[in-house]
Amino acid sequence: MTTVKQIPTAHINCQLFYVSEAQAGQVENLKMLIAEHALPIILDIELFPEKLNQKRRQQLSETSTQPILLLDEKNKLSWLSDGLSVAPEWDKLQRRVVSAGRKSELLLQAAKITSDSTVIDATAGFGHDSLILASTGAQVTMLEQQPLMALLLLAEQQRMSTLPNWQKPMSRLQIINTDALSYFAKLQAESVNAIKENDAKVVDVIYLDPMFPEDSYQDSKTGKGAKVGKHMQALHQLARPPTLEEESQLLQSAQAIVSQGARQGRVVVKRPQLAPLLAHQQPSESWHNEAVRFDGYFV
Numbered sequence: 638m639t640t641v642k643q644i645p646t647a648h649i650n651c652q653l654f655y656v657s658e659a660q661a662g663q664v665e666n667l668k669m670l671i672a673e674h675a676l677p678i679i680l681d682i683e684l685f686p687e688k689l690n691q692k693r694r695q696q697l698s699e700t701s702t703q704p705i706l707l708l709d710e711k712n713k714l715s716w717l718s719d720g721l722s723v724a725p726e727w728d729k730l731q732r733r734v735v736s737a738g739r740k741s742e743l744l745l746q747a748a749k750i751t752s753d754s755t756v757i758d759a760t761a762g763f764g765h766d767s768l769i770l771a772s773t774g775a776q777v778t779m780l781e782q783q784p785l786m787a788l789l790l791l792a793e794q795q796r797m798s799t800l801p802n803w804q805k806p807m808s809r810l811q812i813i814n815t816d817a818l819s820y821f822a823k824l825q826a827e828s829v830n831a832i833k834e835n836d837a838k839v840v841d842v843i844y845l846d847p848m849f850p851e852d853s854y855q856d857s858k859t860g861k862g863a864k865v866g867k868h869m870q871a872l873h874q875l876a877r878p879p880t881l882e883e884e885s886q887l888l889q890s891a892q893a894i895v896s897q898g899a900r901q902g903r904v905v906v907k908r909p910q911l912a913p914l915l916a917h918q919q920p921s922e923s924w925h926n927e928a929v930r931f932d933g934y935f936v
């Protein structure tokens with residue numbers, strides 16, 4: 638008789654501090670998000686009514702061996718990374734999102750999407766670029782491999798959906814905790830069958846903003862280029878840059894997916910301005926400012 642071994646899924650144990658009894662409902666909401674999206678996160682929940690000033694945050698970070706999440710008095714969920722609270726904070730992007738257009742956003746020049754476009758942001762991170770993409774009216778599927786980041790995004794989407802001006806853009810975002818390569822493989826397998834039945838889903842744009850070595854945002858000689866902000870610093874603790882092999886796989890499978898529709902699809906890759914090309918592949922066109930570069934691969 639053969640026995641089937643159950644492979645244990647790695648779960649992240651995470652501490653969640655909330656500040657008042659009145660937040661019990663919100664804590665339940667977070668538990669529901671974790672269950673609904675099958676996020677491999679186990680929460681160790683604690684009421685923490687003390688004022689969380691900077692010194693206290695630093696102490697908490699230093700003494701805990703687990704990632705720490707904080708639910709503040711406004712029900713904003715953040716991650717305490719090296720004493721700094723980081724969160725998607727989509728409300729802070731309101732001005733940019735409202736006025737976003739091809740003139741103001743290089744990403745939109747590169748992506749060239751319209752309100753009927755279907756977009757995959759395959760490396761969602763804090764979701765800032767997804768918001769810019771969704772400001773056009775397009776549907777954006779956000780892929781994020783890190784469960785903790787996916788939870789921050791889902792909680793932010795839930796929080797922002799309660800604000801009247803944000804309901805529409807929020808309804809256009811779909812957040813999935815997955816590795817982009819496995820998601821692309823699944824899409825490709827599905828589309829082989831769908832093409833036979835004339836029911837293939839079209840993806841117009843795939844956007845890739847993979848991690849980049851922390852020391853390569855600035856030119857070491859001239860000091861030119863972008864400084865790493867607190868959001869990126871925090872991300873460097875969770876995610877590593879892809880290998881060259883992974884870069885090639887990402888780019889190739891993304892190109893294969895956007896080539897399936899009748900419309901001309903494109904893959905857009907974000908890099909620090911001075912960074913080498915993804916997978917050493919020459920783009921069809923590039924757009925850049927002093928800090929970043931968007932490389933467009935038209936299919």
Ligand SMILES: C[S@@+](CC[C@H](N)C(=O)[O-])C[C@H]1O[C@@H](n2cnc3c(N)ncnc32)[C@H](O)[C@@H]1O
Binds near residue numbers: 759763786849876
């Ligand atoms: C540089 S950040 C993206 C920042 C994002 N563009 C924003 O506006 O906040 C890269 C993110 O992509 C995620 N990531 C990297 N490789 C991935 C992959 N293969 N599949 C899914 N997510 C990935 C990382 O966990 C990280 O959160």
